[in-house]
Amino acid sequence: MAFSRSISVSFFIFILFAVLINPAISSRVSSFIKLPVTVHESRSSSVASYCESWRLSVETNNAGSWKVVPSKCVSSLETYYNRGQFDKDYNVVANYALAFAKTIKIGGDGKDAWVFDIDETLLSNLEYYKANGYGSVPYNSKTFNEWVVQGTAPGFDASLKLFNGLKKLGFTIILLTGRDEAQRSITEKNLLDAGYSGWEHLLLRGDEDQGKAAAQYKSEQRSRMVKKGFKLHGNTGDQWSDLQGFAVADRSFKVPNPMYFIA
Numbered sequence: 001m002a003f004s005r006s007i008s009v010s011f012f013i014f015i016l017f018a019v020l021i022n023p024a025i026s027s028r029v030s031s032f033i034k035l036p037v038t039v040h041e042s043r044s045s046s047v048a049s050y051c052e053s054w055r056l057s058v059e060t061n062n063a064g065s066w067k068v069v070p071s072k073c074v075s076s077l078e079t080y081y082n083r084g085q086f087d088k089d090y091n092v093v094a095n096y097a098l099a100f101a102k103t104i105k106i107g108g109d110g111k112d113a114w115v116f117d118i119d120e121t122l123l124s125n126l127e128y129y130k131a132n133g134y135g136s137v138p139y140n141s142k143t144f145n146e147w148v149v150q151g152t153a154p155g156f157d158a159s160l161k162l163f164n165g166l167k168k169l170g171f172t173i174i175l176l177t178g179r180d181e182a183q184r185s186i187t188e189k190n191l192l193d194a195g196y197s198g199w200e201h202l203l204l205r206g207d208e209d210q211g212k213a214a215a216q217y218k219s220e221q222r223s224r225m226v227k228k229g230f231k232l233h234g235n236t237g238d239q240w241s242d243l244q245g246f247a248v249a250d251r252s253f254k255v256p257n258p259m260y261f262i263a
């Protein structure tokens with residue numbers, strides 16, 4: 001009798017084990033038996049989820065003016081850049097911009113223009129921002145300008161594709177940056193080293209532009225170009241202040257940048 005009971009218990013344990021190691025069955029079991037999830041996993045996935053929503057809000061400008069990246073989102077941004085999602089996002093933007101550009105009938109008078117911002121649009125300062133908390137620490141103009149004058153910022157694959165594609169289609173390229181006139185030669189050298197060439201205008205902040213909000217300064221510069229007869233078909237920039245204001249281009253293409261906001 002005891003022997004028989006022992007066989008029954010062994011058989012039951014065997015069946016239970018077989019059920020639990022069968023993935024199809026164990027997944028059903030886990031769907032109605034709430035398996036314990038560690039607090040750490042749960043919290044980190046909820047932070048990651050919040051940071052995805054935060055990034056969407058800053059990209060769409062729903063966040064409006066913001067100062068620094070929330071410290072809890074630094075590792076999400078690290079993942080965003082280091083695992084290639086940023087490059088994929090920018091590539092999609094470039095493809096839409098090129099698809100639009102192909103619909104424009106180029107007049108042949110050199111007046112069909114496309115405007116590009118420079119920082120985080122043509123040149124990547126990611127190396128600087130990686131060393132400065134991915135935008136989670138307040139902007140420091142001194143250290144940033146020290147980085148800029150090194151002139152070592154690389155281009156993006158997506159922006160090089162867009163820039164060269166637009167030139168091939170016959171667009172005149174206008175570069176419009178918030179950098180100072182004093183940084184003209186290092187900026188030109190950096191752009192050439194990064195693979196860009198053949199732009200028609202490089203517009204930088206002069207003495208008269210100091211202190212102006214970016215959207216005002218950039219709108220005034222675009223307006224001057226329009227008065228020179230340029231048709232601004234497209235504008236590509238990583239800040240809403242690159243794209244909004246007056247004398248706006250027919251189409252604006254926002255490059256992702258969740259690291260900083262310029263009013």
Ligand SMILES: [Mg+2]
Nearest residue numbers: 117119120238
């Ligand atoms: Mg920029």
